[in-house]
Amino acid sequence: MLFDLQPKTRREDLYDREAELQEFRDALNLGERLILLLGLRRLGKSSLLNVSLNESGMPYAKIDVRSLYFTHGSIPQEILAKKLLDSLLSTVSSRRAIRLRLEKALESVRGIRLSGLHVEFERKPDLAEILERINSWAEKEGLRVIIAFDEAQYLRLSGIQYDGLIAYAVDNLPALTFALTGSEVGMLYDFLGLENPKKPLFGRYAREITLNRFSREQSVDFLSKGFEEIRVEVHKGELERVVDRLDGITGWLTTYGYLRGVRGLSERDALEELFQRAQALVMEELSSLLSYSRRYGLILKAVALGNESWSDIKEYLEFKGGRINDAKFSLLLKNLTKYGYLTKTGRSYAIPDPVVQEVVRKLSLPQGK
Ligand SMILES: Nc1ncnc2c1ncn2[C@@H]1O[C@H](COP(=O)(O)OP(=O)(O)OP(=O)(O)O)[C@@H](O)[C@H]1O
Ligand SMILES: [Mg+2]
Incomplete structure (x- = not known):
């Protein structure tokens, strides 16, 4: 169902994204080692x-790095290794012979204990060694294995050199492809450092697939197909009004479709509930940033209220939050851009998501720094 709120897993529940799917396939067929899904x-x-x-x-292993980070407060190697192997084993679970040979290949990893589809470690595992074993197994089977890290920029917060590990694998383990997603695009770039001579992945090639918002036409079509699928009749005018407010942000359009079509709310109530949910969500997303500095919130608020230029934003910030020197202010702006909260076009800053913008405009920030 198009309006299912969970991330989709099946092609038939995914609206369009043909070009992006094709590009991912192309990269795999060419045996590329590093794929980035950005947006x-x-x-x-x-x-x-x-x-x-x-x-x-x-065969693939998929790890939701963001949730791992929030569950554990960091990304310990043993937990990453366990998640990776549990996930990989489950994707080959129905291919018995292949699975048994994978288990055999893994048995020689120091300290590993396999029970059914689960993996435990008696001592701290060496992830490089595990990846080597997976690679040689895949080479013998004539397979490519995809190691996917969803929201990979969180790997940088672990204190472990995962960028070095990925670089090692990209250079030496040809049967593996890493697929990394990132919504904090600037942070992901920083973590990988493909263009930073001081970083282990410097100079490596990556296939970059960037997801854009739906066009106006696509957004209306998405809603209309979604309602059609669940046999709920909705006027074209409503779809136009909704897209005016939510733009082509797939997640919000899906939420609207769910509230209006599945829950059966009226247009007004569905939008009201959507903005309530958005407020809670955005506050949660912003909370670590705001606990670091209240100024982040003030800057976002300045932009949400229509201040676009460096100097107008700074003026608002100083009026509300006291003096700040130029370098410090520029750094905060740059960080917000890296996190994806702001976009910069020419000399203008904007909040790229109109729902976030509306939430931030109403944000009441606590006093103090
Ligand atoms: N092409 C699509 N067709 C149908 N539904 C979609 C499509 N893309 C995303 N969705 C829906 O939009 C919402 C957000 O999707 P998803 O979680 O995949 O996005 P994301 O970019 O990973 O978000 P986040 O940055 O929060 O991790 C989900 O409800 C998902 O089901
Ligand atoms: Mg996601």
Whole structure:
């Protein structure tokens, strides 16, 4: 169902994204080692990743790095290794002979214990060694294995050099392809450092697939197909009004479709509930940023209220939050851009998501720094 709120996993539940799916396939067929799926929050990166993995027919391991980070407060190697192997084993679970040979290949990893489709470690595992074993197994089977990290920029917060590990694998383990998604695009670039001579992945090639918001026409068509699918009749005028407010942000359009079509709310109530949910969600997303500095909130608010230029935003910030020097202010702006909360076009800053913009405009920020 198009209006299912979970990230999609099946092709038939995914609206369009043909070109992106094709590009992912092309990269795999060419044996490319590093694929990046980039895009603002809620545009459908996880969905695209899930469907691409399912359609690939290849064994894969998928790890939701963001949820791992929030569950554990970091990304310990043993937990990453366990998730990776549990996931990989489950994707080959129905191919008995292949699975048994994979288990055999893994048995020689130091400290590993396999029970059914689950993996435990008696000592801290060496992820590089595990990837080597997977690679040699895949080479013998004539397979390619996809290692997918959803929201991979969180790997940078682990204190472990996962960028070095990925670089090692990209250079030396030809049967593996890494597929990484990132909504904090600038942070993902920083973490990988493909263009930073001081980083291990410097100079490596990556296939970049960028998800854009739906066009106006697509957004209306998406809603209309979604309602048709669940046999709910909705006037074209309503669809136009909804797209005026939500733009082509897939996640919001899906939420609207769910509230209006599945829950049966009126247009007004569905939008009201959507904005309530959005407020809670955006506050949660912003909370770590705001706990670091209240100024982040003030900057976003300045932009949400229509201040676009560096100097107008700074003026608002200083009026509300006291003096700040130029370098510090520029750094905060740059960070917000890296996190994807702001976009910069020419000299103008904007909040790229109109729902987030509306939520931020109403944000009441606590006093203090
Ligand atoms: N092409 C699509 N067709 C139908 N539904 C979609 C599509 N893309 C995304 N969705 C829906 O939009 C919502 C957001 O999708 P998803 O979680 O995949 O996006 P995301 O970019 O990974 O978001 P986040 O940045 O929050 O991780 C979900 O409800 C998902 O089901
Ligand atoms: Mg996601």
